[in-house]
Amino acid sequence: MKITCENGHSFEKSSNCKVCPTCSANEHKDHEFLQHFSTPAQRALVQAGITSIENLKSAPFNDLIKLHGIGRTTIIKFKELLNQ
Ligand SMILES: [Zn+2]
Numbered sequence: 001m002k003i004t005c006e007n008g009h010s011f012e013k014s015s016n017c018k019v020c021p022t023c024s025a026n027e028h029k030d031h032e033f034l035q036h037f038s039t040p041a042q043r044a045l046v047q048a049g050i051t052s053i054e055n056l057k058s059a060p061f062n063d064l065i066k067l068h069g070i071g072r073t074t075i076i077k078f079k080e081l082l083n084q
Helices: 021-034 039-047 053-058 072-083
Strands: 002-004 010-012
Touching: 021 039, 053 072
Parallel strands: none
Antiparallel strands: 002 010
């Protein structure tokens, strides 16, 4: 039986678990990315829609550093992550 999750991924429902595998993988990835930052920085990033390294790469750096909650430590971390 095919199921489509609220984010539009379709997947085969094999067990009683109705968690979308694509969504749960993405959530895990987002969680890992955000763990690099302090709580205020995490909040600012989520609000700005930046929850992955891909988002960070495509965001204008000068706008990122102006976000409320983004301090010097976070900016250093951004640079580390972007240089990886
Ligand atoms: Zn999904």
